[in-house]
Amino acid sequence: MIRKVLAANRGEIAIRIFTTLREMGIHTVAVYTDPDAHALHVRSADESIRIESYLQPDEIVSAARQAGADAIHPGYGFLSENTSLSTACEAAGITFIGPRTDTIRRMGDKLESKRLMEKAGVPVVPSWDRNPHDSEFPVLVKAVGGGGGKGMRLVEEPSQLAEAKAAASREAGKAFGDDRVFVEKYVRNPRHIEFQILGDAHGNAVHVFERECSIQRRHQKVIEETPSPALTPGLRARMGDAAVAAAKAVGYVNAGTVEFIVGPDGRFYFLEMNTRLQVEHPVTEMTTGLDLVREQIRIAEGNPLSFTQSDLRQTGHSIECRIYAEVPEEQFRPDIGTVAVYRPPSGAGVRLDSGIEENSEVGFHYDPMLAKLVVWAGSRSQAIHKMQRALSEFVLLGVRNNIDFLHRVISHPEFGEGKIDTHFLERHSALLRPATEEVPVEALLAASLSSARTPAVTGSATAAFTDVWTSGPWRIS
Amino acid sequence: MIRKVLAANRGEIAIRIFTTLREMGIHTVAVYTDPDAHALHVRSADESIRIESYLQPDEIVSAARQAGADAIHPGYGFLSENTSLSTACEAAGITFIGPRTDTIRRMGDKLESKRLMEKAGVPVVPSWDRNPHDSEFPVLVKAVGGGGGKGMRLVEEPSQLAEAKAAASREAGKAFGDDRVFVEKYVRNPRHIEFQILGDAHGNAVHVFERECSIQRRHQKVIEETPSPALTPGLRARMGDAAVAAAKAVGYVNAGTVEFIVGPDGRFYFLEMNTRLQVEHPVTEMTTGLDLVREQIRIAEGNPLSFTQSDLRQTGHSIECRIYAEVPEEQFRPDIGTVAVYRPPSGAGVRLDSGIEENSEVGFHYDPMLAKLVVWAGSRSQAIHKMQRALSEFVLLGVRNNIDFLHRVISHPEFGEGKIDTHFLERHSALLRPATEEVPVEALLAASLSSARTPAVTGSATAAFTDVWTSGPWRIS
């Protein structure tokens, strides 16, 4: 039995973990660095311990020792997929709420994990030392010795392959001192579809269906949903089987995710395995009724899974939007400031996992994700309408954010038709700015009423100092 | 197709109706009286119209005409079960989102509805003109001519019946000038269990399972849940069949509720039929995935139900707590004031249907219900833990309320065991006050820090004037 858990994380995920722990009657411990001294996650725990960095496993483990915590939940990011924390936990006799160190290590090595999956019969992106069959085109020529795009060539036609290999080989030789190249399948306009898995220490493993995570910016997910509009029941079953095979191949214990890319032809390939709870886990919870953190705790306590694959069902449709402190209109640059007005939406089918409240400070030290807005409805189109409703009710002022941008994305006709892949935002770059820059007359009126009796500030100073004069709705006096 | 709907109501239910309408792309119209001029429900609609009273059907209908609304949703309370509104709608050619006038009338007459249900084979509380069989005891002797407890006797044993009838007859003769009495079954410690029904204009009717509403104070529900801990699958099926029979007996169109009382022996009796959406409808939505307001709109548009009985399933467990502006410790007297701090809970499995926000005014003109806190979890015990978590996170200052009381009720061991009936709060009257009145030292410290530099007010004035000096967390300056 776990009685006290330290969350080695911050923001919304630390708070989300504490929430389940509190419902299970387990005591909670937060850690925080100096910039987070006043953060909401610290106030949400029973007790808290100051540390220098979320990236120092020794510090985390001694904080757990000091608080008398018998387990550590790593959340996502930071040390969650780093064997140094799981190893330090083992040495200290503290339960690490995650997979075995050996699993983290093997899945962290992208080449080893690919070899292992191939052996287990999980499809991986095919590659050839010599020439592939004509039907496999387009292909990529890649350098054995390095990456970063150097020595890489996209080849559309078999006739162009020889020349491309020669050019890539010359480039690779110059760049890496190794002119060997190989040929890999090129998946055009892929979707990113991942499967949630759960495994226990008794050898049982199940998948908890998929999450479609194709809407990305800067290679980071922005909107996730389940079920994927791209999967037929047959394809879902085959991918689910592959995910379970992947879990069993490494004797996976706890919650993890098997990431696939899926081509427009419906062929899928193993990409990597994430050995932790994902940011987007709520959409799985909304459609299956599971509490994945609760399952993680129960597995870490040594319990067998309390269900089998056939007990699990997908019901309805769920979408998650990540609320970032960033300016999509300015290349998604992050913004900082004080949350002056915070009125998140509520009501039927709306879930909010938030790391902030009114008056929270958003600094530049950590990830700019502030909250996750999640909806559930009976169908995909109803879920989109619910998300539109929820986003248009969400008031967040004081820190620039992507709420209006998210509304534009989910309102795009091709999003509505489920025509999404990882290049969606590049293809629809018009979404980066509003259709019209025009400010409605009512907004000018509201601003004019609020500017009341104070004069405009003059002078040449850059207007970049955050000096909050008013917050909340302006009071008519 | 309905394109614009006026909600003839206020508070959380008007807002909840607007929410679904907005998700369906239907325009929204609010009505408001002078005390509600600044209420949240008015600001939540696309447009709003001032009226003198929520109880004047002609005013409501002319407001709908003025706004060009093609339908009226009555919500609950006010005119929702009054044929005057549905009749006025018919006359004006406006769709009334509810059952036919004839149904409202017949179900509003408690004697006619009982006769009609008896004829349809729905069990009603048995009564006898002469003497019941010995096995039917305890029984009530009741006066034919009147009510209010006069001429009423509870009889435990058959041997006491003759004397009780004679005494009751004398009392009734004096009180009502009519000494006739009859004998009715007495259900001791009954549960209040109701079934949601949906019927369409094409003759289809289904039930959407039960709601257990036994926790009541002043004959008003406080906590509702589904599934009922008292129902076996067999009893649920029989009661569901009875509810559908009741719906079909009156050709029920739209959403309604069949209320039963259930004895400790598992026998159930028709009590009445509510011809409207219930306050507690969210627990049904949480466990079935339906949006009952959406179904109401679709039925009012003339669509057939899009599912049959066998398509409907109950999943998990849901509990609703009604947040009232009242003081349970002082005989549940209502309180008024300004909502100075409002931080409702959020996160996984928590739904809030709220009629207020920070700075809302709570007056004495209308019902003191402020919001409904609803949770969903995989099992009843998990749902109780989630509700405990949510209530203990709910910050509401400025208006006295029942949040702490609700926490005490759901934390009671007998509530946890599902041992609830309509006398629960009478039996456990200790719940009306906290187990200890002691103020923790931390609360004294927080108050002392907040009282900072201002002197205590002196003098003999009653400290009963609401003059809000600070709101929100006190700022350390």
Place this chain on the structure above:
Amino acid sequence: MTGRELHWNKGASETQVRIEESGGHGIFHIGEQAIPFVVRGQGWLEVNGRNIRYYVHRDRNEYSIWIDGRTYRLTRIQKGAHALEQAGGASGEVRALMPGKVLRVEVAVGDTVKERQPVVIMESMKMESSLPAPKAGAVIAIECAPGQIVEMGTLLVTIE
């Protein structure tokens, strides 16, 4: 470091406290106890290594304090003074606790009443509430009538 002295009233008992604070660190004196604390930020205290998130709302001398999932109520009083409400309660005055309508007056001038006996029935927010006699005695004045709308604090009945 003399600090501020404050007096609180909860129910019948009076509590005297002293608070010493400098730069966010302080000591809270209550009875024989001296409790160190740290002001961690707006609405956030640290006491004995435990985080305490709180909200305080003040309405004149009445304080509501949300802390650890419960709301407490305290009245701030002058040193040695009785709580204002108590002082009022002992006076034999029956006042409206909130705005509303007088439904019934259950006594007549000259009646003898027992303590806690219902004197006036009011309706507020569609609910009836009964105002009890604050002490035993004789009704000497009735200053309201059924149907009358009254403000909060209005004197309705006096008992002597």
Place this chain on the structure above:
Amino acid sequence: MTGRELHWNKGASETQVRIEESGGHGIFHIGEQAIPFVVRGQGWLEVNGRNIRYYVHRDRNEYSIWIDGRTYRLTRIQKGAHALEQAGGASGEVRALMPGKVLRVEVAVGDTVKERQPVVIMESMKMESSLPAPKAGAVIAIECAPGQIVEMGTLLVTIE
């Protein structure tokens, strides 16, 4: 009833408005339009019979207005003045848009740069962002180095 005159800047265009208000009722003059409005309460307007719920946050002369589900940004300016930000932008100064770490300086003193060419790469909140040259010209000063932590508004590079 002369009212207040205000000047707003959105992007490149300047808008002059006049607001007349008395007792919650008023007229808003913008261009040729005269729009009657009612102040219904805190954060709530009525314009042409439509309820408008709004929130305004002000940071110096920068206003964020949430209205009808979207957030708009406006800069309040003196009559006839250019927007402050624009004035700064034309000066050839490259400043840190937020606090963070300088990762790389992509130019050297004496280099000729094109408008919008990346000059400095910074890291803030674990993300890289590139600061472009505000105009074409020659780099005349570099006042930062890779690895350096800089405050918001710090002058990093000057272009002439």
